[in-house]
Amino acid sequence: MTSRFALAALAAAALASALAGGCADDGAPRAAAVEPARPAPAAACEGGAAPAAPPKAVGFAVGDRAPSFEWDGEDEAGRRARISLARYEEPCAARPRLLVVRVHGGAWCGTCRWHAEHTSDLFALPEGDRLRVLDVVVSDRDGSPARAEDLAAFRGLVDPGARARVAFAVDPAMELARVAPASGVPVPLYVFVDTRTLSLRGYLSNPNPDELADRVGAIVAELDRRPAPARREPALVDGLFHADEWDMIRGATGLGAPPPDPTNDVADSAAAAALGKALFFDAGLSPGGAVACATCHDPAKQLSDGAKVARGAGLGSRRTPRIALAAHARWQGWDGRADTLWSQALLPLEHPDEMGGSRLFVVRRVAERWAREHAAAFPGRPLPDVSRLPAEGKPGDAAFEALPPATKEAVTRAFVDVGKAIAAYERTFRVAENRFDRYARGDAGALTPLEKQGLLTFMHVGCMQCHWGPRLTDDAFHVTRMASGHPGAADRGRELGAAILGASELTRAGRFSDAPSPLLVRPGAPGAFKTPALRGVAGGGPFGHGGESDSLSSVTELYGRGGLPDGDPRTIGALEPWLLRFDEAAQWGMPPFLATLTAEPIVP
Ligand code: HEC
Ligand code: HEC
Structure with a gap:
């Protein structure tokens, strides 16, 4: 016991010293310190001079009058409106109010969601009736620049008790971030503005509820020219975690069955899963006879292959993901080139570097080898007669394009059913619980002090x-500047994936979907990749889309440096503003924590 606590204290000290110094360029603590506010300029009322003109929006600091930002948004009643900071100005108010601007990354952002869901807590503070709240959203749910039409979804995250008291705006440029140090500001970023003078009174980066309450209390007291109220004594779970952190820890466990997939009418059919299992392990689906799905997604290797980049019929340039949790994901592939599990399964079958086949070849193989299983899985959907058709053919091949349209359609439908059966099988994958789950459920001894410290640092x-919820992913696309698997060249990631998806007829929106729903694919950012689930990351590397990091500590070090530097040809795109740089001491403990995130696959 003693040694455990001694270790925890040591870890806490190391973390504190790593983060000390507040706003040094090499890292900032969880909440950036608030600079002392300059005295607010006296507003002139009753015939005096007009308030100071707002400065241009370049370079502003705490104490300055807020720049004259104006954004597209929704007012408190949910009506589309231009939202300017000037709309909050009340120079002659007897009791000045405090405008709380919360800059959120978007609905993908786990910490932002927590704050949105707890907005009522802000209004419940003793100063609650003195607050106005504006939520500024930077990107949409997938990480693309936000548009006004995305606000309805974000508004839905704010708890109903507070929703009618909050206005919303979109700011894809994240202009207010310039009030904070340039070395990254974890969101939500709280920016406090005195409504009497529109002067910036301070900011906090992803504060815990106690420091938020203390700061609001102190600033409102300052506006009232009275002493600040006493600081709160935070109640920490297990001596370490604030209420928001503990909520997020609990929210990162309890993974259930995958969500329903209405686009696949056999998604939960046992007969389809039985056919899918046979197909998953059948190397005969590849013309060379050597490559099955299971070659690269080996149940004995966490449903991956342990290799830097995949090798099938050819050599790929991306690392094979672990797929035990794929049925839970919104997007498939590092670049989200497929939007359903069944349409993903069709890609490797026809990809020259993976299985190297074609839909005609695959349908023929099913007819010759799996006819009985197919009939059981798809009663009333007989396979087309391919006996007199060419052996190989897929869209774009002369042999396939020469077929009558009805034949092409029938072959493609049978091919799609192959994908739907494989998806039904993948939906049966489960993973075993790990020590982190036991800890989140309240078994305080399930993690060591070092691992807990690593978890705290991780937060x-x-x-x-980005890494939140039971799989520890946001299912969105981000630029973190990791290395590609191409020698000396960058992988364009989501830019490519969005283009492929936009051109595909095999999507949730298309005619092969059993429940077509609108597909919203926006142009993707170059260098953005899907956030991988960290549940299972303990199963071993290599890590990243290019498989270039071979240990968890090399990944956390790379994060600490802000990814690969500008000019490195193996990556592309600007590092996202909410990625904080931190030094080696601050990342201490994170690799051991990540190593608790096992996800031993349970594969029927
Ligand atoms: C040659 C190795 C190889 C073979 C064979 C292969 N895969 Fe993959 N798989 C990969 C790679 C590499 C990726 C990542 C592709 C990308 O992002 O471009 C991937 C991605 C996936 C994904 C998406 C996972 C995620 O987290 O985004 C699923 C699901 C999947 N494969 C299932 C299958 C199925 C089903 C088959 C057989 C029909 C199959 N794979 C065959 C290597 C392979
Ligand atoms: C802005 C969103 C975002 C944040 C914040 C973030 N990650 Fe990631 N993470 C990603 C994305 C996207 C990838 C995949 C990047 C790639 O392969 O190019 C990734 C990949 C990883 C991987 C590799 C997993 C694998 O299977 O290859 C690890 C480990 C990881 N992140 C840990 C962390 C840690 C530790 C932190 C905090 C220091 C962190 N991440 C913060 C989005 C994020």
Whole structure:
């Protein structure tokens, strides 16, 4: 017991010293310190001079009058409106109010969601009736620049008790971030503005509820020219975690069955899963006879292959993901080139570097080898007669294009059913619980002090913005500047994936979907990749889309440096503003924590 606590204290000290110094360029603590406010300029009322003109929006600091921002948004009643900071100005108010602007990454952001869901707590503070709240949203749910039409979804995250008291705006440029240090600001970023003078009174980056309450209390007291109220004594769970952190820890466990997939009418059919299992392990689906899905997604290797990049019929340039949790994901592939599990399964079958086949070849193989299983899985959907058709053919091949349209359609439908059966099988994958789950359920001894410290650091440096929920992913696309698997060239990631998806007829929106729903694919950012689930990351590397990091500590070090530097040809795109740089001492403990995130596959 003693040694455990001694270790925890040591870890806490190391973390504190790593984060000390507040706003040094090499890292900032979870909440950036608030600079002392300059005295607010006296507003002139009753015939005096007009308030100071707002400065241009370049370079502003705490104490300045807020720049004259104006954004597209929704007012408190949910009506489309231009939202300017000037709309909050009340120079002659007897009791000045405090405008709380919360800059959120978007609905993908786990920490932002927590704050949105707890907006009522803000209004419940003793100063609650003195607050106005504006939520500024930077990107949409997938990480693309936000548009006004995305606000309805974000508004839905704010708890109903507070929703009618909050206005919303979109700011894809994240202009207010310039009030904080340039070395990354984990979101939500709280920016406090005095409504009497529109002067910036301070900011906090992803504060815990106690420091938020203290700061609001102190600033409102300052506006009233009275002493600040006493600081709160935070109640920490297990001596470490604030209420928001503990909520997020609990929210990162309890993974259930995958969500329903209405686009696949056999998604939960046992007969389809039985056919899918046979197909998953059948190397005969590849013309060379050597490559099955299971070659690269081997149940004995966490449903991956342990290799830097995949090798099938050819050599790929991306690392094979672990797929035990794929049925839970919104997007498939590092670049989200497929939007359903069944349409993903069709890609490797026809990809020259993976299985190297074609839909005609695959349908023929099913007819010759799996006819009985197919009939059981798809009663009333007989396979087309391919006996007199060419052996190989897929869209774009002369042999396939020469077929009558009805034949092409029938072959493609049978091919789609192959994908739907494989998806039904993948939906039966489950993973075993790990020590982190036991800890989250309240078994305080399930993690060591070092692992707990690593978990705390993981939260403090902002990892849970993107790695949250039971799989520890936000299912969105981000630029973190990791290395590609191409020698000396960058992988364009989501830019490519969005283009492929936009051109595909095999999507949730298309005619092969059993429940077509609108597909919203926006142009993707170059260098953005899907956030991988960290549940299972303990199963071993290599890590990243290019498989270039071979240990968890090399990944956390790379994060600490802000990814690969500008000019490195193996990556592309600007590092996202909410990725905080931190030094080696601050990342201490994170690799051991990540190593508790096992996800031993349970594969029927
Ligand atoms: C040659 C190795 C290889 C073979 C064979 C292969 N895969 Fe993959 N799989 C990969 C790679 C590499 C990726 C990542 C592709 C990308 O992002 O471009 C991937 C991605 C996936 C994904 C998406 C996972 C995620 O987290 O985004 C699923 C699901 C999947 N494969 C299932 C299958 C199925 C089903 C088959 C057989 C029909 C199959 N794979 C065959 C290597 C392979
Ligand atoms: C802005 C969103 C975001 C944040 C914040 C973030 N990650 Fe990631 N993470 C990603 C994305 C996207 C990838 C995949 C990047 C790639 O392969 O190019 C990734 C990949 C990883 C991987 C590799 C997993 C694998 O299977 O290859 C690890 C480990 C990881 N992150 C840990 C962390 C840690 C630790 C932190 C905090 C220091 C963190 N992440 C913060 C989005 C994020």
